[in-house]
Amino acid sequence: MSKRTLFLLRHGEGAWNKENRFCSWVDQKLSEEGVAEARQCGLLLKEQGYRLDVVFASLLRRSIQTAWLLTEAMGDEWVPVVKSWRLNERHYGALIGLNRAELALNHGEEQVKLWRRSYNITPPPIDESHPYFFEIYNDRRYRTCDIPLEELPRAESLKQVLDRLLPFWYDVIVPEIQKGRTVLISGHGNSCRALLKHIEGISDDDIVGVTLPTGVPILLELDSDLKATKPHQLLGDQLQIQEAIKKVEDQGKAKKRN
Numbered sequence: 312m313s314k315r316t317l318f319l320l321r322h323g324e325g326a327w328n329k330e331n332r333f334c335s336w337v338d339q340k341l342s343e344e345g346v347a348e349a350r351q352c353g354l355l356l357k358e359q360g361y362r363l364d365v366v367f368a369s370l371l372r373r374s375i376q377t378a379w380l381l382t383e384a385m386g387d388e389w390v391p392v393v394k395s396w397r398l399n400e401r402h403y404g405a406l407i408g409l410n411r412a413e414l415a416l417n418h419g420e421e422q423v424k425l426w427r428r429s430y431n432i433t434p435p436p437i438d439e440s441h442p443y444f445f446e447i448y449n450d451r452r453y454r455t456c457d458i459p460l461e462e463l464p465r466a467e468s469l470k471q472v473l474d475r476l477l478p479f480w481y482d483v484i485v486p487e488i489q490k491g492r493t494v495l496i497s498g499h500g501n502s503c504r505a506l507l508k509h510i511e512g513i514s515d516d517d518i519v520g521v522t523l524p525t526g527v528p529i530l531l532e533l534d535s536d537l538k539a540t541k542p543h544q545l546l547g548d549q550l551q552i553q554e555a556i557k558k559v560e561d562q563g564k565a566k567k568r569n
């Protein structure tokens with residue numbers, strides 16, 4: 312039985328990852344390090360002998376830029392990049408723009424961890440008084456979606472991310488994988504966690520312990536029923552990857568801004 316290859320990738324570091332602010336649906340560019348990470352990811356995949364046939368991205372530029380930079384680094388700019396709002400980062404609602412460490416100081420590290428990593432908890436919703444509300448909902452990209460603007464999320468749990476992602480997964484991505492194409496999803500920390508949970512059958516409790524670093528490709532080998540044939544693998548220097556995961560986890564530790 313021929314195996315299928317899928318890569319999940321959290322985009323390279325974005326400007327607000329660096330500032331430790333919840334970025335979510337705010338459209339920030341990659342930082343300089345993020346650009347380097349995206350290129351490095353392309354070089355690593357090429358060096359390991361992988362060739363991509365199609366890349367999927369969200370409507371957010373940090374995901375799209377990552378897709379462009381990595382296909383360029385592979386010398387494969389022709390590879391199509393298919394975009395959908397359904398791959399957007401989890402909508403962090405009223406938390407958007409806030410600094411995680413300051414939030415932990417005010418609400419406790421446990422609460423911040425629940426907001427960031429639990430499966431079922433939805434953060435408080437965004438409303439019109441939020442400084443980024445109109446920047447998000449007046450953006451014309453969200454008039455191109457397959458649902459009306461008013462039905463787009465105002466806050467999401469990880470479960471709600473998976474629910475809105477699955478129609479795109481089954482209708483658009485799965486057929487490509489089943490044709491035997493090598494697919495890379497240039498997504499976000501939580502859209503990739505949601506998909507990983509679904510593909511590998513990770514429990515609601517265990518997904519709390521899964522944190523993804525930026526710019527590290529996650530290799531999944533699937534059978535024809537799209538079941539993982541072995542555990543996923545994060546490609547690259549394992550020590551550096553563990554340090555990068557810890558750095559993301561530590562973003563939720565209480566700390567005053569310098």
Ligand SMILES: O=C(O)[C@@H](COP(=O)(O)O)OP(=O)(O)O
Binds near residue numbers: 321333336
């Ligand atoms: O929205 C954000 O700020 C981060 C995730 O934040 P955490 O869940 O790690 O707090 O998403 P990404 O950088 O992958 O787009």
